[in-house]
Amino acid sequence: xxxxxxxxxxxxxxxxxxxxxxxxxxxxxxxxxxxxxxxxxxxxxxxxxxxxxxxxxxxxxxxxxxxxxxxxxxxxxxxxxxxxxxxxxxxxxxxxxxxxxxxxxxxxxxxxxxxxxxxxxxxxxxxxxxxxxxxxxxxxxxxxxxxxxxxxxxxxxxxxxxxxxxxxxxxxxxxxxxxxxxxxxxxxxxxxxxxxxxxxxxxxxxxxxxxx
Numbered sequence: 693x694x695x696x697x698x699x700x701x702x703x704x705x706x707x708x709x710x711x712x713x714x715x716x717x718x719x720x721x722x723x724x725x726x727x728x729x730x731x732x733x734x735x736x737x738x739x740x741x742x743x744x745x746x747x748x749x750x751x752x753x754x755x756x757x758x759x760x761x762x763x764x765x766x767x768x769x770x771x772x773x774x775x776x777x778x779x780x781x782x783x784x785x786x787x788x789x790x791x792x793x794x795x796x797x798x799x800x801x802x803x804x805x806x807x808x809x810x811x812x813x814x815x816x817x818x819x820x821x822x823x824x825x826x827x828x829x830x831x832x833x834x835x836x837x838x839x840x841x842x843x844x845x846x847x848x849x850x851x852x853x854x855x856x857x858x859x860x861x862x863x864x865x866x867x868x869x870x871x872x873x874x875x876x877x878x879x880x881x882x883x884x885x886x887x888x889x890x891x892x893x894x895x896x897x898x899x900x901x902x903x904x
Contacts, residue, residue: 696720696761696762697724697763699724700767701724702731704728704872705867706763711869712868712875714738714739719739719878720738722759724746724752728744729743747773752778752781752782756785761789761877762782762791764790771824772824778792778828789877789881792824794825794888795902796839796860797810797839797860798821798822799822801860801890806863806897829888833880839890840891841890841892844867847868848868849869849872851869851870852892852893854890855889859891862893862895862896863897863898863902865896889899
């Protein structure tokens with residue numbers, strides 16, 4: 693049994709992962725977010741709600757007590773500062789396993805017309821997330837950086853992965869697929885250890901996601 697701290701616990705992927713954790717595993721969860729009362733419906737003997745900000749190092753350290761893995765589902769213009777706070781807190785708390793959700797394009801790894809469209813559409817968002825990923829990869833943590841394709845709400849787990857240094861594949865992937873990867877890593881911590889993985893649904897290549 694693993695205790696997992698989920699940062700940004702009200703995010704869409706995070707909510708999906710929480711449902712999988714609670715239905716398919718015996719893991720206990722600590723759900724960390726601003727305005728934690730938004731998840732009061734999940735509170736039970738396996739779930740602890742923590743009201744906090746992802747840049748509050750002291751609160752993060754306190755929340756990491758008895759935790760085996762941290763899953764960061766964070767966003768915002770200050771994502772690099774959040775990354776620095778998470779790394780510092782994990783180092784102080786003696787927790788090493790981190791799953792960090794990023795975005796596609798942070799290494800300019802998306803080829804062709806889709807890559808050009810992705811860069812133009814996301815703009816500075818990519819730059820900010822690239823800076824945050826650099827903080828994670830430059831740390832001593834046992835990290836996995838996940839770079840999803842454009843996200844859908846399809847009720848499916850269907851994905852393939854690429855490694856850092858490889859060209860990104862496909863244009864889309866379901867949030868449920870990303871959530872399942874997070875849960876799988878918690879069950880087998882060596883899975884995707886020290887890797888930055890691109891994640892897409894097979895056979896979704898194109899100049900842009902199908903709904904654009």
